[in-house]
Amino acid sequence: GENVEQHPSTLSVQEGDSAVIKCTYSDSASNYFPWYKQELGKGPQLIIDIRSNVGEKKDQRIAVTLNKTAKHFSLHITETQPEDSAVYFCAASMGYNFNKFYFGSGTKLNVKP
Amino acid sequence: ETGVTQSPTHLIKTRGQQVTLRCSSQSGHNTVSWYQQALGQGPQFIFQYYREEENGRGNFPPRFSGLQFPNYSSELNVNALELDDSALYLCASSLDLTPGLTPNYGYTFGSGTRLTVV
Numbered sequence: 001g002e003n004v005e006q007h008p009s010t011l012s013v014q015e016g017d018s019a020v021i022k023c024t025y026s027d028s029a030s031n032y033f034p035w036y037k038q039e040l041g042k043g044p045q046l047i048i049d050i051r052s053n054v055g056e057k058k059d060q061r062i063a064v065t066l067n068k069t070a071k072h073f074s075l076h077i078t079e080t081q082p083e084d085s086a087v088y089f090c091a092a093s094m095g096y097n098f099n100k101f102y103f104g105s106g107t108k109l110n111v112k113p
Numbered sequence: 114e115t116g117v118t119q120s121p122t123h124l125i126k127t128r129g130q131q132v133t134l135r136c137s138s139q140s141g142h143n144t145v146s147w148y149q150q151a152l153g154q155g156p157q158f159i160f161q162y163y164r165e166e167e168n169g170r171g172n173f174p175p176r177f178s179g180l181q182f183p184n185y186s187s188e189l190n191v192n193a194l195e196l197d198d199s200a201l202y203l204c205a206s207s208l209d210l211t212p213g214l215t216p217n218y219g220y221t222f223g224s225g226t227r228l229t230v231v
Contacts, residue, residue, distance in 0.1 A: 043205075043225055045222070089155050091155075094169075099144060104155050105154055106154070
């Protein structure tokens with residue numbers, strides 16, 4: 001079955017530095033890749049997404065890149081702030097389904113003031 | 114605007130018992146998906162309901178079952194609970210025009226139900 005691998009599992013950065021989280025997927029039919037932020041006691045919240053016909057997407061301090069040939073995608077957060085501290089999950093759509101996902105195992109990001 | 118609400122927030126059950134978890138969709142959404150999130154792991158897809166019909170199922174045994182009601186709220190039922198069923202159960206609602214084939218609108222997660230099986 002589909003496997004989404006996510007690295008690193010934990011990431012500690014100084015406030016103002018950049019953070020990068022990387023994921024790989026195995027289902028070549030996956031064509032939609034959302035990223036979620038999960039804070040303690042809450043459900044995952046969508047922060048950015050990218051479709052397979054796009055190589056890069058940016059939204060203020062957050063950007064996502066996709067290499068469909070290599071089947072990997074990455075989340076980039078610049079100018080990190082303490083409120084960015086949370087667990088981040090990458091996800092890949094189950095084939096062409098836009099509403100069923102395989103999730104990575106998560107990255108716990110700690111931004112030190 | 115109402116979000117996705119799940120109840121109860123926490124639950125403790127004994128091995129072998131049955132449990133029902135509930136999810137109220139965000140207003141205007143017609144699709145509900147359920148996920149199991151074990152501690153320290155990412156969510157795993159259990160199944161999805163679109164307009165009261167099951168629309169896809171993950172690798173979970175038949176003792177995991179669900180329902181969706183005409184108001185698009187949903188239930189997840191788990192029979193014969195096992196210790197490994199201890200997890201956070203998440204539901205997500207969305208508005209899907211043609212299930213899975215058109216971009217979903219507002220795929221929104223609830224805060225989950227923390228189930229502990231002892």
